[in-house]
Amino acid sequence: MDSYHEPIRDIAHLGHVELLTPKPDESLRFFKDILGMEEAGRAGQSVYLRGWGQYERYCMKLTESKQPGIGHTALRTYSPQALERRYAAIEKSGYGIGWTDGDIGHGKSYRFMDPDGHQMEIYFEAEKYQAPEHLRPALKNQPQKYTGKGVGVRQLDHINYLAQKVEPNSQFMQDALGLRVSEQIVLDNGTHAGSWLYAGQKSYELVYTLDATNRRGRLHHITFCVDSWDDLMRAANIYVENDIVIEGGPAKHAIQQTLFLYCFEPGGNRIELATGGYFIFAPDWETVTWTQAERAKGQAWRTPTIPSFHTYGTPVVEE
Template sequence: MQETARDGQSVYLRAYEDFYHHTLKVTERNEPGLGHISWRASSKEALERRVKELEKSGAGKGWIDGDLGHGAAYQFVTPVPVRRLDHVNLMSSDVTRNKNFMMDELGFRLREHVVRNDGSEIGSWLSVSPLVHELAFMGDASTSEQGLGKLHHVAFWYGFPQHLHDLSEVLTENGIQIEAGPLKHGVSQAMCMYVIEPGGNRVELFGDSGYLIFDPDWKPVTWTEEQVERAIIFYGEPLPDTYFKYGTPNVQAPVVNK
């Protein structure tokens, strides 16, 4: 990634096909974790409309001045806190509640989801663009142990599956832990691999973009409880137990929803 700026303990990075000042800001901290995720509105008026909806929902926190390469922004929390940048995946104790919030308040569209026989959702994948997902929520299998509101992973797109094998060699030579892959998900149909960066956060590397959605009448793809294994792994080695339970930060004290 290209370094675009440094400020104190922070470095600003941009992948070569990203077009903004930066798409990732890395700041030195005592423990791994997610600072915030931001979305750019299509216009000042669109931003103001979304702010009104967020304020009505009760999830708004207020305005911030912004940052280097990042204008004024309105912050909010979800109902259950938690070549280019491709997507972000957050762990949640209530996938459906978070999914509905992002759809109702920010205009996201449901692209795929995994549904248990009782109707509850194991995971949901959403976007506001033709990408199959820019944001995903997955059920947190360890809420009783680690608390709520954790980052599962951020994902970067590389463009070709072969690049994952090239990256595997580079990562191994530099002592970076490869958690899983290369493999192919049923959900999104994308080739990928997962690594744990030195700070402790999980990063997904996309070998292709899966598929793009241009049909305005698109209906969400629903995977059943019986199909969950194929939804997660279309082919490749099974994911380790850490994939379903590890997120950052590693919250020790239980979090109580109010």
Template structure:
């Protein structure tokens, strides 16, 4: 088969699609996302629960899967079209094809250099609101819920990786993403990278894993409409007994307003508002942050909490340092 040429080369992925999270306490994690975060449970099988954020056009946003340890499962990336999917399959060398993923068409499975599994797809079933959540506005996926943290959509995934330079090259050369910002070490090599798939400031983030382990998760982020909803989410989490790790506050990198909490399974969840910043320049130059600049803390002076550099899922202990 002849694969059509794309002269741009960086528009083959439309956006990050649904994701999977592992949790050892499935029911508790599902309750957290429904009751506290404001998602809607839309499907369930023997070992997992599918959840939907209220303005995701796709039929599900998050699949929680029962596992012994927390962590990230497959991240699905929607191609920009059938021909774009062909190009992605050729570039990634994806040979495994799934036809049984809930409400998705053919999924071509590949892995990044660190072993995180990615699912490339085009065909998808759109969300169908019923009488209980039908929106008044026809250009909205579901009715505005106005409950809990009221999460609107998935925003980004931040993975941990043992090889930041290798992963950076894969994102750039294979997936066609572009690095908008990065943290660099004293020798100039990247320690953390923020990559954009479209005009959002970032979609996929990789941070150096301090344990040297492969395939782990730092956090998954969901977006709200406004900063004020993040402040409300802090009160909602406080009353619900959710562990608030840090925030509300504002990052210096990417200027994201944030709140970090831990869901019952142990995965770190970011509630964020970064929608005001878009990367419209086609020749955007990567912004690099040094160790000295990072030592100043977040945008308004808040020092980064220690667990932000020591907690990832699944939990592992650094060599010679038992957890």
């Protein structure tokens, strides 16, 4: 145990993401009517949306843009002091951008980039959601009632970035933010093809996977969680009835063991619904490493990995 280093626990969880869309009206209808999210505010060209289980005001900022993709990703710290500590660490890395006065629903934030060019921010001050009368839950330990509208997603689950190189991004997240790697893929030539990172007991919230097009700064997908396998099956039926393109699933991942369903929202971004998975209680968790041969077997039930997983991302690369 002499080589054991006390982990940095300054990051609490993934807070929200800003998703870019060239079809704002169609994308908004998808998230509100198909996924069942509630609108929590508007500002400029952006609409703020939430799942029924989100304790903060919102989990996604949907912004009109010429191209689809990710605007920024926000992580909440455990305290104002933790925010200052992570700011200092990021500044030393050279990837810092600067402080902002905040956005709807949260206080000041520190903006930075990861090595691949994805924009991020950390913040602490956050507005707790106060449900209006028509969304007030029967249970006081639940932020909003479950409306049963559309899929009825609970909350933001994780985000997966495509990266030109996985390892520098994963290492940056470990060194500057204190995130830890729960699982990873290492190819025969030593290249890291995937890294699943976590802050608390949830086994992953940020993921980096290798971009087969060799581009930088693209989005692979964002994921919302639902409560059960039945919810995923119901979502697949809702997608079919509304002509939403299903890319893969329902099925089960080998890595992380989550049950999944992938589709494309009207703006072109890949959206995943997930349920299941596991939590990490061991403070000295040892990273699970998957080999190239093991991943070639496909997913948990031996369903093959979807070929477009390695190439399709947003912004879209013209072949």
